[in-house]
Amino acid sequence: MAEREADRSVSQTVRAQLALRDLVLSGRLRPGERISELQAVEITGVSRTPVRMALVRLEEEGLLEAIPSGGFMVKAFSERDILDSIELRGTLEGLAARFAAERGVSSRDLEPLKECLNEIDGLVRQDPISVEAFSSYVALNARFHALLTELSRSPPLIRQIDRASALPFASPSGFVMAQSALPEARQILLIAQDHHRVVVDAIENREGARAEAIMREHARLAARNLRLALRNRTHLDLLPALALVTAG
Amino acid sequence: MAEREADRSVSQTVRAQLALRDLVLSGRLRPGERISELQAVEITGVSRTPVRMALVRLEEEGLLEAIPSGGFMVKAFSERDILDSIELRGTLEGLAARFAAERGVSSRDLEPLKECLNEIDGLVRQDPISVEAFSSYVALNARFHALLTELSRSPPLIRQIDRASALPFASPSGFVMAQSALPEARQILLIAQDHHRVVVDAIENREGARAEAIMREHARLAARNLRLALRNRTHLDLLPALALVTAG
DNA sequence: TGAAAAATTAATGTATACATTGCGTATCCG
DNA sequence: CGGATACGCAATGTATACATTAATTTTTCA
Numbered sequence: 001m002a003e004r005e006a007d008r009s010v011s012q013t014v015r016a017q018l019a020l021r022d023l024v025l026s027g028r029l030r031p032g033e034r035i036s037e038l039q040a041v042e043i044t045g046v047s048r049t050p051v052r053m054a055l056v057r058l059e060e061e062g063l064l065e066a067i068p069s070g071g072f073m074v075k076a077f078s079e080r081d082i083l084d085s086i087e088l089r090g091t092l093e094g095l096a097a098r099f100a101a102e103r104g105v106s107s108r109d110l111e112p113l114k115e116c117l118n119e120i121d122g123l124v125r126q127d128p129i130s131v132e133a134f135s136s137y138v139a140l141n142a143r144f145h146a147l148l149t150e151l152s153r154s155p156p157l158i159r160q161i162d163r164a165s166a167l168p169f170a171s172p173s174g175f176v177m178a179q180s181a182l183p184e185a186r187q188i189l190l191i192a193q194d195h196h197r198v199v200v201d202a203i204e205n206r207e208g209a210r211a212e213a214i215m216r217e218h219a220r221l222a223a224r225n226l227r228l229a230l231r232n233r234t235h236l237d238l239l240p241a242l243a244l245v246t247a248g
Numbered sequence: 249m250a251e252r253e254a255d256r257s258v259s260q261t262v263r264a265q266l267a268l269r270d271l272v273l274s275g276r277l278r279p280g281e282r283i284s285e286l287q288a289v290e291i292t293g294v295s296r297t298p299v300r301m302a303l304v305r306l307e308e309e310g311l312l313e314a315i316p317s318g319g320f321m322v323k324a325f326s327e328r329d330i331l332d333s334i335e336l337r338g339t340l341e342g343l344a345a346r347f348a349a350e351r352g353v354s355s356r357d358l359e360p361l362k363e364c365l366n367e368i369d370g371l372v373r374q375d376p377i378s379v380e381a382f383s384s385y386v387a388l389n390a391r392f393h394a395l396l397t398e399l400s401r402s403p404p405l406i407r408q409i410d411r412a413s414a415l416p417f418a419s420p421s422g423f424v425m426a427q428s429a430l431p432e433a434r435q436i437l438l439i440a441q442d443h444h445r446v447v448v449d450a451i452e453n454r455e456g457a458r459a460e461a462i463m464r465e466h467a468r469l470a471a472r473n474l475r476l477a478l479r480n481r482t483h484l485d486l487l488p489a490l491a492l493v494t495a496g
Numbered sequence: 497t498g499a500a501a502a503a504t505t506a507a508t509g510t511a512t513a514c515a516t517t518g519c520g521t522a523t524c525c526g
Numbered sequence: 527c528g529g530a531t532a533c534g535c536a537a538t539g540t541a542t543a544c545a546t547t548a549a550t551t552t553t554t555c556a
Contacts, residue, residue: 012510036537047511049297052538056301060308062407069518070538084402088343095339099332154332156418159310164408260540284507295541300508317548318508 012046016054019044024063024074025168027243031076034067061166063244076246077169079230083223085170090219092161093149093172097211100151101203109151113200116144120196124189134180137189138173144196145172148215151203168241175225177238182228192221260294264302267292272311272322273416275491279324282315309414311492324494325417327478331471333418338467340409341397341420345459348399349451357399361448364392368444372437382428385437386421392444393420396463399451416489423473425486430476440469 020040023029040051055072058064064072120140123133149161165171179185195218202211229239268288271277288299303320306312312320368388371381397409413419427433443466450459477487 034537038537048538049510049512053304053509056304062404081402081404084347085404088340088405088408091339091343092336095336154329156310156329156333157336160336160408160412163411170404282507286507296508297540297542301539 012050013053013057016040016044016046016051017057020051020054020058021061021063024058025241025243029074031074031244031246034071034073035064036071063167075244077244079226079245082169082226082245085164085167086174086219086222086226087216089161089164089170089172090216092157092164093145093219094212094215096149096152096154096157096161097199097203097215098208099154099157100148101206101208101211103153104206105151105203110200110204113144113147113151116140116147117193117196117200120144120193124186124193127186129180129186129189131180134177134185138176141173141176141192142171148199169226169239169244172219172222174241175222175229175239178229179225181238182232184228188221188225192218195221260298261301261305264288264292264294264299265305268299268302268306269309269311272306273489273491277322279322279492279494282319282321283312284319311415323492325492327474327493330417330474330493333412333415334422334467334470334474335464337409337412337418337420338464340405340412341393341467342460342463344397344400344402344405344409345447345451345463346456347402347405348396349454349456349459351401352454353399353451358448358452361392361395361399364388364395365441365444365448368392368441372434372441375434377428377434377437379428382425382433386424389421389424389440390419396447417474417487417492420467420470422489423470423477423487426477427473429486430480432476436469436473440466443469 020035020043023043029035035055037048037051037055040055041048044051044054055064059066059072063075065075067073120137123129123137123140126133129137145165149158152158168174179188182188195214198214199211199218202208202214268283268291271291277283283303285296285299285303288303289296292299292302303312307314307320311323313323315321368385371377371385371388374381377385393413397406400406416422427436430436443462446462447459447466450456450462
């Protein structure tokens with residue numbers, strides 16, 4: 001199973017990190033299961049040193065949990081944990097939007113966001129929305145959120161948002177693909193896009209409280225998507241990250 | 249300078265982490281300065297492997313910054329970065345307070361907080377407040393904030409708050425000692441303690457918005473302290489962490 | 497004299513051998 | 527038969543040798 005002769009341009013540490021992350025997110029390692037270094041060495045084909053580095057990084061990402069006596073295990077998340085992570089991300093993005101609004105942004109800085117908005121408009125115009133369009137939406141949505149975060153011009157906040165969004169189910173696009181199979185899909189996307197427009201408008205008019213509130217509400221769409229997807233359990237295969245979710 | 253024959257009960261990694269953290273916070277390593285592994289080995293007296301671990305951990309803490317080509321350097325912070333970090337921490341603590349209020353807490357859970365409040369009352373009663381009392385206040389204040397964070401009963405949020413408070417100048421007690429030399433000292437402490445009482449009251453009455461707002465405002469006291477301390481530059485020696493702050 | 501290229505040096509990245517600690521098991525004693 | 531202790535195994539923690547890559551200096555040519 002080891003992948004030898006892999007790309008030389010990336011370090012062994014990164015390669016191990018990618019391989020182990022995939023393994024965890026795919027659910028082939030159960031939550032709570034210990035992942036030993038030697039086991040990881042066999043899987044990734046690199047030596048213990050970079051494996052160890054990768055494990056530490058994945059713990060920092062939030063996918064693994066350190067065992068007090070040493071070593072790591074796959075972290076388990078409850079549905080509540082996921083909802084809280086989404087609310088947390090929304091709160092941070094709200095703060096970023098408020099900073100942007102209060103501190104002011106040049107029209108030059110807003111340009112790429114508006115461009116992003118227009119491209120998304122082109123996607124959601126079709127009815128029904130194709131799977132490819134959903135895929136494009138995920139990318140554009142991620143770009144929009146990244147640009148918005150940057151507008152805060154606050155390195156500490158940007159750092160924290162990146163860390164909060166590292167968990168796949170907490171990221172802005174975490175549950176977009178999940179809704180692609182739902183009947184409410186298009187409507188939810190239209191609402192999300194309206195949020196996008198509102199927050200840009202609020203920032204432009206330096207309405208800090210409004211910008212903050214709408215980003216918080218925007219994140220709650222992800223929570224709604226999650227609940228809908230869990231109700232229609234037919235398309236859960238679109239959400240590999242849910243392999244980490246345990247009962248409760 | 250190496251500290252050999254140190255306590256056997258802690259790992260070499262932890263020892264290196266402590267030593268290097270001290271070195272950075274004391275300002276003996278300038279912001280932007282590269283800290284090589286070999287150099288760290290000489291300083292800490294442990295081998296490269298645990299030193300490397302410690303460097304990764306300190307980067308995660310936010311004290312170091314990874315150099316793209318490899319290695320680490322001491323991170324530089326602007327005054328704005330610090331103010332943003334404080335606002336960020338206040339926002340997260342606000343969210344924790346709101347969660348606690350909305351979800352409800354038992355009187356049993358509130359007990360240790362109220363105990364904490366009473367002990368702080370005993371300290372701020374004296375006028376003027378002794379340096380020892382300030383020291384005790386720092387400990388009790390940290391305890392209060394930790395207990396409050398726990399009340400959210402949200403592991404993802406608790407984790408994020410811990411990470412945000414890891415930077416000494418962003419922690420709840422980061423600038424308390426700085427004000428000990430200020431004439432406004434006692435008044436600020438009285439206000440802070442009022443905030444403490446208000447947030448407990450809000451949580452008890454399940455007033456989420458109020459609990460959130462007061463915690464945000466509470467954090468801004470730290471920002472005020474920082475600005476006061478920077479104006480009276482006479483007692484900056486109480487704040488070793490400011491060694492990391494560069495102009496701008 | 498300047499700039500470019502090559503060589504040297506010093507740094508990090510990687511692998512592995514060794515040490516130590518925690519954990520499970522089996523045995524012995526009560 | 528039950529529990530505690532001791533033993534052995536397997537895991538992580540540590541040190542160091544080696545490989546590779548980045549930085550610096552020196553040398554050479556224009």
